[in-house]
Amino acid sequence: MSQYRAPLAEMQFVLNELAGLEQVAQLPGYEDATPDTAAAILEEAAKFATDVLDPLNIVGDRVGSKRLDDGTVQTPPGFKQAYEQYCENGWLGLNKNPDFGGQGLPQLLATPVEEMWHSSNLAFDLCPLLTQGAIEAIELRGTEELKQKFLPNMVSGKWTGTMNLTEPQAGSDLAAVRTRAVPQGDGTYKLFGQKIFITYGEHDYTENIIHLVLARTPDAPAGVKGISLFVVPKVLVNDDGSLGERNDVRCVSIEHKLGIHASPTAVMAYGDHGGAVGYVVGEENRGLEYMFIMMNLARFSVGMEGVGIYERAYQRAVAYARDRVQGKPVGLDSGASNAPIIEHPDIRRMLMTMRAHTESMRAVAYVTAAALDNAHHHPDAAARARHLAFAEFMIPIVKGYSTEVGQEVTSLGVQVHGGMGFIEETGAAQHFRDARITTIYEGTTGIQANDLIGRKTARDSGATARAIAGDIAKVAAELSAQGDASLRAIGTRLAASVADLRSAIDWIVPAYGNAARAAQASAVPYLKLWGLVAGGWQLGRSAAIAARDLAAGKGDSDFLKAKIATARFHAECLLPQSSGLAQAITHGGEAALALSAAQF
Ligand SMILES: Cc1cc2nc3c(=O)[nH]c(=O)nc-3n(C[C@H](O)[C@H](O)[C@H](O)COP(=O)(O)OP(=O)(O)OC[C@H]3O[C@@H](n4cnc5c(N)ncnc54)[C@H](O)[C@@H]3O)c2cc1C
Numbered sequence: 219m220s221q222y223r224a225p226l227a228e229m230q231f232v233l234n235e236l237a238g239l240e241q242v243a244q245l246p247g248y249e250d251a252t253p254d255t256a257a258a259i260l261e262e263a264a265k266f267a268t269d270v271l272d273p274l275n276i277v278g279d280r281v282g283s284k285r286l287d288d289g290t291v292q293t294p295p296g297f298k299q300a301y302e303q304y305c306e307n308g309w310l311g312l313n314k315n316p317d318f319g320g321q322g323l324p325q326l327l328a329t330p331v332e333e334m335w336h337s338s339n340l341a342f343d344l345c346p347l348l349t350q351g352a353i354e355a356i357e358l359r360g361t362e363e364l365k366q367k368f369l370p371n372m373v374s375g376k377w378t379g380t381m382n383l384t385e386p387q388a389g390s391d392l393a394a395v396r397t398r399a400v401p402q403g404d405g406t407y408k409l410f411g412q413k414i415f416i417t418y419g420e421h422d423y424t425e426n427i428i429h430l431v432l433a434r435t436p437d438a439p440a441g442v443k444g445i446s447l448f449v450v451p452k453v454l455v456n457d458d459g460s461l462g463e464r465n466d467v468r469c470v471s472i473e474h475k476l477g478i479h480a481s482p483t484a485v486m487a488y489g490d491h492g493g494a495v496g497y498v499v500g501e502e503n504r505g506l507e508y509m510f511i512m513m514n515l516a517r518f519s520v521g522m523e524g525v526g527i528y529e530r531a532y533q534r535a536v537a538y539a540r541d542r543v544q545g546k547p548v549g550l551d552s553g554a555s556n557a558p559i560i561e562h563p564d565i566r567r568m569l570m571t572m573r574a575h576t577e578s579m580r581a582v583a584y585v586t587a588a589a590l591d592n593a594h595h596h597p598d599a600a601a602r603a604r605h606l607a608f609a610e611f612m613i614p615i616v617k618g619y620s621t622e623v624g625q626e627v628t629s630l631g632v633q634v635h636g637g638m639g640f641i642e643e644t645g646a647a648q649h650f651r652d653a654r655i656t657t658i659y660e661g662t663t664g665i666q667a668n669d670l671i672g673r674k675t676a677r678d679s680g681a682t683a684r685a686i687a688g689d690i691a692k693v694a695a696e697l698s699a700q701g702d703a704s705l706r707a708i709g710t711r712l713a714a715s716v717a718d719l720r721s722a723i724d725w726i727v728p729a730y731g732n733a734a735r736a737a738q739a740s741a742v743p744y745l746k747l748w749g750l751v752a753g754g755w756q757l758g759r760s761a762a763i764a765a766r767d768l769a770a771g772k773g774d775s776d777f778l779k780a781k782i783a784t785a786r787f788h789a790e791c792l793l794p795q796s797s798g799l800a801q802a803i804t805h806g807g808e809a810a811l812a813l814s815a816a817q818f
Contacts, residue, residue: 219645220534220537220538220645221268221272222267222268222272222337222338222530222533223264223533224260224264224267224268224330224334225529226260226261226264227774227777228577228580228777229260229330229333229580230256230257230260231781232330232580232581232584232760233256233327233330233584234253236581236585236756236759236760236763237326237581237584237585237587237588238588239251239253239256239326239327241588242324242326242327242588242591245324245591245595245596245597246595246597247595248322248323248324248591248595250322250323251323251324251326251327255327256327259312259323259327259331260330260331263309263331263334263335264334266303266307266309266334267334267335267337267338267339268338270300270304271300271338271339271342271343272337272338272339274294274296274297274300274339274480275338275339275340275342275645275648276645276648277294277295277296277480278297278339278341278342278479278480279341279477279479279480279642279648279652280294281294281295281479281480282294282480283421283472283479283480283481283482284472285420285469285471285472285482289469290420290422291422291469291472291482291484292422293421293422293423293480293482294479297342297423297480300342301342301375301423301424302423304346304375305375305376308321309331309335309346310346310349310350310373310374311373311374311375312327312328312331313325313327313328314350314353314373315369315373318357318365318369318370318373319369319370319373319374324587324588324591324595325515325587325590325591326584326587326588326591328587329522329583329584329587330584332347332519332522332526333522333525333526333529334526335526336522336523336525336526336527337526337527337529337530338530339480340478340481340523340526340527340652341479341480341481341652342480342481344418344478344481345378345417345418345421345423346375347516347519348378348379348380348417348418349372349375349379350515350519351379351381351430351512351515351516352372352380352428352430353369353372353373353379354512354515355381355430355499355509356368356369356372356430356449356499357369358499358500358508358511358512359447359499359500359501359508360449360499360500364497364499367455367459368428368451368455371426372428375424376425376426377424377425377426377427377428377451378418378421378423378424378428379427379428379429379430380416380417380418380419380427380428380429381416381417381430381516382397382416382419382429382430382432382450383395383413383432383509384413384414384415385397385411385413385414386412386414390661390662390664390665392432392442392445393440393441393442393445395432395433395434395445396411396434397409397410397411397412397413397431397432397433397434397488398410398411398433398434398435398436398489399433399434399435399446399448399496399498400435400436401435401436405497406495406496406497407433407435407448407495407496407497407498408466408492408493408494408495408496409431409433409448409450409467409493409494409495409496410488410489410493411433411488411489412470412486412487412488413431413485413488414485414486415473415483415484415659416429416483416484416485416486417481417482417483417484417659418481418482418484419469419472419482419484419485419486420468420469420472420482420484420486421482425453426451426452426453426455426461427451427452428449428450428451428452429449429450429451429452429467429486430447430450430499431447431448431449431450431488431496432445432446432447432448432505432506432509433445433446433448433505434446435502438502438503442506443503444503445505445506446499446501446502446503446504446505447498447499447500447504447505447509448496448497448499448505449496449497449499450467450488450494450495450496450497451495452464452465452467453465454495465494465495466488466489466490466491466492466493466494466495467486467487467488467489468486468487468490469482469484469485469486470484470485470486471484471485472484473485475655476651476654476655477648477651477652477653477654477655478652478655513660513661514590514609514610515590516660517613517614517617517660517661517666518586518587518590518613518616518617519660520617520656520659520660521579521583521613521616521617521618521619521620521621522583522616522620523621523624523656524620524621524623524624524653524656525576525579525580525583525620525624527624527627527628527649527652527653527656528575528576528579528623528624528627528628528631528649529576529580531572531627531628531630531631531646531649531650531653532569532572532573532576534631534644534645534646534649535568535572535630535631535634535635535646536560538634538635538644538646539558539559539560539565539569539634540558540560541558542558542559542635542636542638543556543557543558543559544556544558544559544562545557545559545562547563548562548563559634565634567791568633568634569634570784570787571626571627571630571787571791571792572627572630572631573784573787574753574757574784574785574787574788574791575623575626575627575792576627577757577760577781577784577788578752578753578754578756579616579620579623579749579753581753581756581757581759581760582612582615582616582620582749582753582755582756583620585612585756586608586613589605589608589609589612590605590609592605593605593606593609607682608682608686611670611674611675611682611683611686612752614666614669614670614745615666615745615748615749615752617661617666618663618666618667618670618742618745618749619745619746619748619749619750619752619753620656620749621653621656621657621663622657622746624653624656624657625653625654627653628646628649628652629650631646631649631650632646632647632650634646663742663745664742667738667741667742667745668738668741670741670744670745671726671730671737671741671744672730675723675726675727675730675744676726676731676737679727680724680726680727683723684720684723686752687716687719687720687723689755690712690716690719690751690755691713691716693709693712693755693758693759693762694709694710694712694713694716694758695709695713696709696762697709697712697758697762698710698713700762700765702765704761704782704783704785704786705761705762705765705782707786707790708754708757708758708785708786708789709758711789711790711793711794712754712755712789712793714793714794714796715750715751715754715793715794715796715797718747718751718797718799718800719747719748719751719796719800721804722747722799722800722803725740725803725804726740726744726803729807733807733808735807735811736807736808736810736811737807738807739806739807739808739810739811740802740803740804740806740807740810743799743803743806744799744803746799747796747799747800747803750792750793750795750796750799751793751796753788753792754792754793757784757788758785758789760781760785761781761782761785763781764779764781764782764785765778765782768782
């Protein structure tokens with residue numbers, strides 16, 4: 219049975235060589251994030267992921283969370299103990315504000331740690347992940363009183379948090395939210411309504427759960443401008459910090475799902491018995507605006523879920539391919555004996571595809587994390603703005619493309635296993651099922667793509683998109699000018715893909731204004747084109763750095779040669795898809811709309 223091993227050498231390479239941890243550690247407030255600290259943290263996290271979370275993953279899938287008759291929810295055996303250990307080790311507050319008990323480390327350093335949790339046990343990590351979102355909302359706009367009352371216990375993990383946006387009629391379209399919040403005249407509100415699909419809305423880890431809830435006050439304007447954000451604790455908290463009465467919020471049921479079985483997905487009822495007490499966060503009617511600021515990080519994290527799951531699916535596939543003996547591979551001098559399937563060229567193709575996608579999207583995500591740190595901590599305002607524009611542009615790509623690619627990579631993981639991939643005991647099928655949710659929650663791929671063509675590309679007439687394409691073109695030109703044949707091949711292919719990207723940008727910007735339906739029909743191919751080329755960009759940079767170190771006799775030569783080989787495979791076997799995507803973007807939108815709704 220395969221055991222998860224954190225890819226520490228690869229993570230360190232991306233952190234230090236591509237994402238610039240050294241530079242991030244020089245930003246004010248991040249001085250503690252030295253390479254030594256980073257190495258120690260990654261090693262500790264790797265142990266916890268391998269020893270505690272990975273063995274529980276399959277238990278979580280088989281047993282799942284259950285709602286009991288008394289309305290409580292029981293998580294699978296071992297999960298509560300693992301959560302307590304996770305909190306004792308301080309993992310929840312790794313990048314949280316030290317004023318509330320966090321360790322204040324940069325997002326860049328928290329990112330590989332998060333990747334390890336996603337690889338080893340996605341369903342477990344959803345609880346800390348949602349708690350982090352709730353912490354951020356309160357920290358962002360909550361009053362000092364709200365912060366003092368809730369944040370220390372949330373940052374330590376003593377209480378968990380949830381995000382309550384979705385209602386039966388309000389999913390992608392949050393303008394349709396109907397939950398009501400009625401002011402009580404004493405600064406508090408009473409909430410009435412139903413929320414669905416609430417991750418860890420109820421569980422047995424902690425004595426209290428702090429729900430962040432979108433609702434409308436009685437005089438609120440219709441649509442998105444009338445939504446406010448509220449803190450609604452499961453158990454009310456007294457002024458001295460002790461727990462008071464049970465609030466009027468309860469879990470009505472939990473869903474039966476395709477994957478992430480250990481994560482309870484709850485239907486929540488607010489106010490069935492007189493109203494759930496809530497406290498407004500920031501100003502009334504600005505809830506969605508606050509939510510969008512937070513969503514950047516939540517969407518980034520879901521993109522990392524994609525990377526984490528496919529790293530694990532890849533490791534499992536490699537272990538199986540080394541072990542399973544079947545047939546005589548063509549062209550190998552294996553004599554009369556059969557060989558492990560890893561020797562078959564088609565298995566190699568699948569493993570290389572999985573590896574290239576994983577390494578490319580890990581690199582894109584870590585580079586984006588570094589931009590987020592710079593966007594918030596760089597001393598120079600112009601640099602902050604530049605990094606923010608880059609990070610905001612990349613986030614729908616990290617979320618949308620990583621998770622879409624996750625479908626292909628986890629499916630290849632099943633395929634490498636042959637029939638055993640379809641049988642649950644190998645674990646390959648669980649990754650395939652678990653990965654399926656990642657393109658849906660925190661905004662579907664369609665919603666990410668609409669954001670990418672609209673707010674991120676057309677709004678500044680393509681300026682940010684063209685600037686990033688320019689940076690990629692520069693790397694392509696540098697690679698093309700190298701003496702090394704692999705680097706030249708990567709550079710030449712990357713340059714052709716940048717041309718595809720530019721033609722797509724040139725088409726999307728005007729189409730967004732004058733052919734909006736065709737532009738939206740091309741939005742997901744546009745997002746995929748960006749993900750593919752951004753991945754090629756970062757792998758091209760990796761290859762150049764690896765070649766430099768090899769020439770200097772520095773580092774592990776096997777590792778460095780593999781970086782170049784993976785980048786070349788990506789350039790020659792995956793990047794050419796950019797021309798098909800560009801064609802679909804610039805010519806396919808109208809074709810997708812050719813039938814009337816009645817004709818389907
Ligand atoms: C396991 C799980 C956990 C979840 N956890 C949470 C949680 O903790 N908190 C929470 O609030 N919610 C949560 N959700 C809800 C999740 O965020 C929504 O399911 C998601 O946003 C999609 O909304 P929907 O299901 O209503 O689909 P719909 O909005 O009905 O979408 C259906 C289809 O229409 C497409 N579509 C809709 N509008 C557009 C548009 N404008 N342009 C293009 N395409 C469009 C979508 O892309 C999708 O393909 C969770 C869901 C699941 C399944």
